[in-house]
Amino acid sequence: MKNPLIVLASVVVCSIAIPILTSVVSYDSIEVTPKEDKKTVVVTKQIVKKAEKKLTSYETINKKSPTINVYNHKLGKTQKMDIEEYLCGVLAGEMSSEFSLEALKAQAVAARTFVMYKENQGNSNKHKNAVVCTDFKHCQEYKSYDELKSKNGKNWMKNSYSKIQQAVKETKGHIITYNDEPILTLYFSTSSGKTENCEEVFSKAYPYLKSVESPYDKNYSPKYVSALQISNKDFVDKFKRSYGGVQVNENDLKNEIKIxxxxxxxxxxxxxxxxxxxxxxxxxxxxxxxxxxxxIKFNENYLDIVVKGYGHGVGMSQWGAEGMAKEGHKYYEILSHYYKGTQIKDLY
Structure with a gap:
């Protein structure tokens, strides 16, 4: 028979050691919890990505902005303007101040690039004494400070125009380039879900004006879908006036019209x-x-024409840009998406 004292000592030692070992094992198993660790890693990566986006800056040069000649078609004369002040007038004319700041910044860079592209064209401009004009049918829409103040009032100038000025100021000197040259920055209101290849609309191809997905227009643009109802007779009359030799039976348009x-x-x-x-x-x-x-939907005496999008469809969709901004994208990400293979360059 074993010594009772030895047995008693062994029991005491075991009663102390077992809980300690159990706690050690339990501690190890709690520390290495795969689900919690994976979540932490994912969240950390997301935070890092957001931080990286915030740190991205194209502002590398700080020079005085240049003065350009602008032909004011409303006044019928050429005016000298600081390009950044001119861009505020363009932004106010081309995009609503209610748009997100990042969308406005994307538009500001596109508008500035358009000026530099036109300047590179030299004598090919229709207005030889000016780089650009104020007519949106030829160049870009422009509204002067006085025009905006008279139309919108002091409160709008204080709250909305200041937002436009901020978008221009925070992208000062930035342009979009391809092979280190300013690009032709075409833009329009609303896509139908995809933008267009330039050559399919304007018969000239540019490597950076290619069809891309533009999914946010559907959710954000009030102009995504529109419709026209027109009688068979009016439809035929319009095309006969435009094409003298057209022969079409208005009583059988379903078989006379084919996409x-x-x-x-x-x-x-x-x-x-x-x-x-x-x-x-x-x-x-x-x-x-x-x-x-x-x-086209054919009815007995009339046609229903359902239209998607608004504008020519080439380049940057403004409502698509707004959707991207709403989803958290920065202006340079918006521009990179719509103008393929391009880079942003800081001129001044």
Whole structure:
């Protein structure tokens, strides 16, 4: 028989050691909890990514902004303007001040780049004594400070115009380049879900003006869908006035009209109306549609034409940019998305 004292000592030692070992094992198993660690890693990565975005800056040069000649088509004369002040007038004319700041900044950079692109064209401009004009049909919309103040009032100038000035100031000197040259920054209101290849709309290809997805327009733009209802007779009359040789039976339009081809972005490229093959852009012009992306529903005496998007569809969609901004994208990410293969350069 073993010594009772030894047995008692062994029991005491075990009663102390076992809880200690158990606590050590339990502690190890709690510290290494895979689910909690994975969550922490994911959250940390997201925070790091957001921090990296905030740290991105293209402001490397701090020089005085240049003065440019602008032909004011309303006044019929050329005016000298500081380019940054001119851009505030362009931004106020081309985009609503209610848009997000990052969308406004993207528009400011696009507008500035347009000026530099035009300057590079030299004598090819229609207004030889000016780099750009104030007519949106030829260059960019421009509204002077006095025009804006008179139309919108002091409160708008204080709250909204200051936001426009901020967008211009925070992108001072930034332009978009391809092969170190300013690009042709085409832009428009609303896409139909994709932008267009430039060559399919304007018959000239640019490597940075390619069709890209633009998914946010549908959710954010009030101009995403529009419709036109027109009688068979009015439809036929409009095309007969535009195309003298067109022959079409207004009582059988379902068989007289056929969409032949669509662009990569979804717009009608070619459509047959009676005996004539017509471009979709011409149909848009004749019927005054918001875009060339349309479908036709045939009824007994009239047509329902459903249109997606607003504008020519090439380059940056302004409402698409607004959607990207709302989703947390920065202005340089917006520009990189819509103008493929480009870089931002700081000129001054």
């Amino acid at each position: 032949l081809e669509r662009s990569n972005g979804g717009s009608v490229d070619k459509i047959k109306i009676g005996n004539k093959e017509i471009k979709g852009t011409d149909v848009r012009s004749i019927l005054n549609l918001n875009s060339a992306n349309f479908d």
